[in-house]
Amino acid sequence: MEERTRAYLRGRFGDYYRRAELSPPPEANEREWGYIPWTSGPGETMVRHKSMLDIGAIEEFLARERPRHVYFSAGRYDDPSANSMSKKTWRSSDLVFDLDADHLPSVTLGEDSYAEMLRKCKGALKRLLDFLEDDFAFEDLTVVFSGGRGYHVHVRDEGIQTLDRDARREIVDYVRGIGLDPDGIVRTEMRGNVTARVLSTEGGWGRRVHRRLLEFVSDVESMAEDDALERLQELDGIGEGRATTIYGAIQKNRDAFEAGNVEAGGVGVRTLVDSLVTEVVTDENAPIDEPVTTDTNRLIRLPGSLHGGSGLAVRRIPRDELDDFDPLVDAVPETFTSHDITVELDEETTVELLGDSFTLEAGVVSVPEYVGVFLMARGQAEKGQE
DSSP: OOOHHHHHHHHHHHHHHHHOOOOTTTTTSSSSSEEEOOOSSSSOOEEEEHHHHHOSSHHHHHHOOOEEEEEEEEEESSSSSSSSHHOOOEEEOOOEEEEEEETTTOOOOSSSHHHHHHHHHHHHHHHHHIIIIISOOOEEEEEESSSEEEEEEEEOOOOTTTTOOHHHHHHHHHHHTOOGGGGEEEEEEETTEEEEEEEOOSHHHHHHHHHHHHHHHHHHHHHHHHHHHHHHHTTTTTTTTHHHHHHHHHOOOOOHTTTTBTTTTTTTHHHHHHHHHHHHHHOOOOOHHHHHHHHOOOOOOOOOSTTTTTTTTTTTEEEEGGTTOOOHHTTGGGGGSSSSEEEEEOOOOEEEEEEEEEEEEEEEEEEEEHHHHHHHHTTSEEEOOO
């Protein structure tokens, strides 16, 4: 990044911060603060081990320093400004989840557009919230667009504050479906005088697998017999014989599947359920970044700040507004929407922002400032001469 570009972005970030309304996290004075300034050179230097006493009022600090990135710690400490973690004396930590579109199995890097990556990441976010709200019954959640490639979720329920890394890793394994044992989502109960093994359908992974089982059964019922047998044999561990057994069980005892009875068709149905567990975990897990959640000292972006790699705002999203939230519209800072600027591009590029699509040729072009800031922050353009 050229010095002219860096100076321009730093100045405009300062203009944004002079007007921005930010709300620090709870117990802000007990947290470590850090930031990355607009330094020259290829790398970025983190300034950290700061407390609120060091930086002062957050609005004044941001307007004065105009940083490239701003962070606060998930952890709370006796001495947040101590220069080593051992000297800070840890008290507690929020449970933080990070979803990054670059790490999603469904995203094809180099093919999916930025908008498509964010759309897929929002789907993963909804799956994560389903785990957190329904399976764990967490209530104090803050959902945040990261300003870059994904979303953060901060959980601040009292019950999780003092969990150690191992306990947090168990939560990670659960939402990612790591090590999910089919036997672990099946319970034994009496049906009259008969002992039956049934899926735990009330919630959790058992409910997800049962839902997929009923969808599969409905698909099979809608097929001709030959097609249904062929579909069944596509699943691991199911050959011609077991496919015939399962098909017969579906035709004769649909109610058993509704009840989640995994023994309705003997070994065949148990094999079917085992195979569907693998599919459900693949399709419905939340592919979070494990180190973020297990790290009790993690620094995370400050909602309301700007992301120095995109020029977009790190936006807190009210839970009831998530469906309608569009990061490429709602995270565009109003500060950058009033006029056009000149930038220089090395190659043709397409940008989607504020509901418009801009296809820009290589060379010097005039664009809305929010487009120019986005391209410069991402390293795709340099500031042109006005």
